Amino acid sequence: MKNLPRSKRTLASACGLTGLVLLWELSLRAGLLPGNLVPLPSSIPAEFLAELRDGIWLEVVLASLSHYSIGVLIGSVLGISVGVSAALMPGFDAAQSWLARLLRPIPPLAWIPFAIIWFGVTETAAAFIISIGVFWINYFTSYSAVRAIEPSYYEVATVFGQGRFVDRLQKVSLPAAAPGILGGLRAGLGQGWMTVVAAELFGIPGIGQRMMEASGLLATDIVVVYMLTIAALYALFDYLFIMVQRRVLRWQQ
Amino acid sequence: MATVNATGPVLAARHLQLGFGGEVVLDDVSLEVRPQEFVAVVGASGVGKSTLLRALAGLLPPLQGQVSLSPPSEPSSRSWSMVFQAPRLYPWRRVLANVELGLEGLPLSRPERHQRAREQLALVGLEDLGGRWPRTLSGGQQQRVGIARALAVKPQVLFMDEPFSALDAITRRRLQGELSQLRQRTEAAIIFVTHDIEEAALLADRVMVLGKPETRQPARVTTTVPIDLALAKRQNRAGFTDLVQTLERHIGSETAGTQQEPQS
Ligand SMILES: Nc1ncnc2c1ncn2[C@@H]1O[C@H](COP(=O)(O)OP(=O)(O)OP(=O)(O)O)[C@@H](O)[C@H]1O
Numbered sequence: 275m276k277n278l279p280r281s282k283r284t285l286a287s288a289c290g291l292t293g294l295v296l297l298w299e300l301s302l303r304a305g306l307l308p309g310n311l312v313p314l315p316s317s318i319p320a321e322f323l324a325e326l327r328d329g330i331w332l333e334v335v336l337a338s339l340s341h342y343s344i345g346v347l348i349g350s351v352l353g354i355s356v357g358v359s360a361a362l363m364p365g366f367d368a369a370q371s372w373l374a375r376l377l378r379p380i381p382p383l384a385w386i387p388f389a390i391i392w393f394g395v396t397e398t399a400a401a402f403i404i405s406i407g408v409f410w411i412n413y414f415t416s417y418s419a420v421r422a423i424e425p426s427y428y429e430v431a432t433v434f435g436q437g438r439f440v441d442r443l444q445k446v447s448l449p450a451a452a453p454g455i456l457g458g459l460r461a462g463l464g465q466g467w468m469t470v471v472a473a474e475l476f477g478i479p480g481i482g483q484r485m486m487e488a489s490g491l492l493a494t495d496i497v498v499v500y501m502l503t504i505a506a507l508y509a510l511f512d513y514l515f516i517m518v519q520r521r522v523l524r525w526q527q
Numbered sequence: 528m529a530t531v532n533a534t535g536p537v538l539a540a541r542h543l544q545l546g547f548g549g550e551v552v553l554d555d556v557s558l559e560v561r562p563q564e565f566v567a568v569v570g571a572s573g574v575g576k577s578t579l580l581r582a583l584a585g586l587l588p589p590l591q592g593q594v595s596l597s598p599p600s601e602p603s604s605r606s607w608s609m610v611f612q613a614p615r616l617y618p619w620r621r622v623l624a625n626v627e628l629g630l631e632g633l634p635l636s637r638p639e640r641h642q643r644a645r646e647q648l649a650l651v652g653l654e655d656l657g658g659r660w661p662r663t664l665s666g667g668q669q670q671r672v673g674i675a676r677a678l679a680v681k682p683q684v685l686f687m688d689e690p691f692s693a694l695d696a697i698t699r700r701r702l703q704g705e706l707s708q709l710r711q712r713t714e715a716a717i718i719f720v721t722h723d724i725e726e727a728a729l730l731a732d733r734v735m736v737l738g739k740p741e742t743r744q745p746a747r748v749t750t751t752v753p754i755d756l757a758l759a760k761r762q763n764r765a766g767f768t769d770l771v772q773t774l775e776r777h778i779g780s781e782t783a784g785t786q787q788e789p790q791s
């Protein structure tokens with residue numbers, strides 16, 4: 275497949291998006307789509323401003339951000355620690371191998387009952403559920419990134435007196451695996467947003483709860499406001515992350 | 528700067544037997560290296576040259592025999608270091624930081640480390656490239672950084688495992704010349720593995736030939752040829768061809784021996 279030049283690509287993408295929104299708006303206005311099932315795109319900005327004015331938008335976004343940040347932070351730190359340790363320590367690797375295989379297929383949302391039993395309907399419960407999906411992504415990417423390191427890098431470390439475990443970890447394993455580990459972190463940032471809404475559906479205040487409320491009232495335009503909010507927050511976080519990643523991986527480009 | 532045992536050997540190996548998993552690769556290798564001596568090790572591919580180097584460096588425990596290496600000449604040095612066939616730089620470190628690798632953990636302050644690394648880069652003619660990423664360097668430049676990294680720790684013994692064999696002929700010639708210049712300015716004895724006989728004859732004080740007396744037998748030291756031509760003479764090629772021919776005869780007779788019945 276031939277690649278379009280950048281400017282043409284951007285133009286085509288913009289056309290695709292506005293085209294769909296226009297089509298949607300026009301078919302609603304022409305009565306081709308039932309108005310109670312989907313909102314009118316042109317009503318979304320007003321609805322957004324209303325949510326903003328009432329202070330609801332900021333409140334639920336801040337609440338979700340706090341679950342999200344805590345969940346992503348804990349999941350990432352644990353996932354990377356366990357993944358890297360398993361890749362470097364054969365004993366630990368063997369000890370955790372079956373456990374990981376057993377727990378891995380369980381979707382984060384299946385943990386909701388336990389989250390409520392252990393933590394109640396609290397912010398901690400939401401953060402816990404978010405951290406599970408993030409954990410597995412980071413665990414697997416960092417494990418395989420460290421496993422893929424060329425043994426010759428370690429031999430160089432040994433030759434130059436950096437053979438101790440801490441030195442090898444700090445001077446070879448982490449920098450050499452950094453591209454993979456950062457890729458996992460980035461995927462985890464996305465995964466976190468996917469579970470944040472679901473984790474809030476059972477009554478913990480946040481974007482998810484607000485969406486549930488709105489759908490109960492058939493206020494589909496409010497639902498769409500928060501869908502777009504999540505998309506925007508994801509784009510923002512992803513963008514900031516890419517900036518950091520570029521800097522950390524300067525040696526690669 | 529005199530070493531403690533300036534007259535004794537910096538490296539001594541006695542009756543080494545080396546191998547992997549019950550299979551003996553090299554047998555009965557003994558070697559003594561004097562300070563600042565340049566010993567070349569030649570032999571066919573797979574004969575065990577790299578294995579010998581790793582055993583001499585203490586990276587591979589011998590099946591039999593022992594190796595003794597003299598201790599570092601000063602606290603801020605290491606007793607040995609190594610240059611590999613591929614540069615093996617860390618791509619995530621800038622050139623200067625790569626040269627500093629072996630200095631980390633030695634009792635040197637950060638400015639002292641930078642200073643020493645910069646000196647070594649200057650020695651290999653790359654003083655301006657310290658801030659670059661390794662991937663932006665040519666193959667020859669990267670190999671020079673590898674040499675600077677090895678020299679930075681002021682080793683008593685410098686092991687070089689076919690350091691130039693991955694380079695093109697022109698760069699190889701140039702680096703060979705640079706290495707023989709560099710020798711005058713370093714304290715290190717050099718053990719240099721190569722399968723290029725001319726290279727061995729050009730650079731070394733002594734060439735040790737490894738070979739198999741018979742196929743399916745472990746390799747041994749077939750012969751050791753001292754080279755007493757002055758460096759300048761070698762570069763002028765006077766008598767150099769004779770030297771290479773002598774060495775080739777030795778290696779030739781060793782390979783011939785694997786085909787013919789040994790003469791009794
Ligand atoms: N880690 C290892 N495990 C088992 N066998 C090995 C190992 N390393 C080397 N060998 C074997 O030991 C023999 C000598 O290998 P070595 O790498 O020392 O050869 P070499 O002389 O350096 O060859 P080359 O010129 O191709 O580099 C070979 O037969 C090789 O297969």
Ligand SMILES: [Mg+2]
Nearest residue numbers: 576577578688
């Ligand atoms: Mg080899």
